[in-house]
Amino acid sequence: MTDGQRHGDRSTAADDDGGTDGIGAVLDExxxxxxxxxxxxxxxxxxxxxxxxxxxxxxxxxxxxxxxxxxxxxxxxxxxxxxxxxxxxGAPPVGDPRVRTQPIVRDGRTMLPLTRRPGGLQAYKLIQQPGPGEPDPRTHEGYEWLYVLSGRLRLVLGDHDIELGPGEAAEFDTRVPHWFGTAGDAPVEFLSLFGPQGERMHVRARPRRGE
Structure with missing residues (x-):
């Protein structure tokens, strides 16, 4: 799954699950x-x-x-x-029966929405399986915060190509070209908080081979 598909699924998941609890209840506390x-x-x-x-x-x-x-x-x-x-x-743990969300699985990535209200701050738990995919940095409006629970996460952000381990976090403006996946042969499990400032996706033009 590309980073663009992931953010597209986020919007759909939030819209389909229009309950009033979830993130609203968490934020109230x-x-x-x-x-x-x-x-x-x-x-x-x-x-x-x-x-x-x-x-x-x-x-x-x-x-x-x-x-x-x-x-x-x-x-x-x-x-x-x-x-x-x-x-x-005080985010509810994954598996809490009060959350009642269905995971989205595609191309080796499992995404579990932790919020139910459309729009505003969105929270997700993601599990990425290792795969042969090459970085495909993209940009879009918003701001993102990542926190690694287990495994190692590879983050390509602008000119940076870094690895994050358990307990490490990253935050960035999503208008900077970015991509993330596994670093190594083991799955990576991480949390994502995403604050959208617009829904339009801008695919970064990649240079042709040899350039």
């Missing part, structure tokens, strides 16, 4: 969870603001539920608390 984590660590809003660069007023509104969480807010908070993002937001 983020504020109280953030407050509880901060207090358990004995941190003040001022100290957390200094560590993350997020204003005290924004942190306060986030904890009280007056500000909706976003990747731009959650990622620095996850770093400051030294917690995986899924643990920070």
């Amino acid at each position: 983020v504020g109280p969870r953030l407050r509880r984590i901060r207090r358990e660590r004995g941190a003040t809003l001022e100290a957390l603001s200094e560590a993350t660069g997020i204003s005290v007023s924004t942190l306060s509104r986030l904890e009280s539920g007056q500000r909706r969480p976003s990747l731009e807010l959650l990622l620095p908070l996850a770093r400051a608390h030294k917690l995986p993002l899924d643990e920070l937001v």
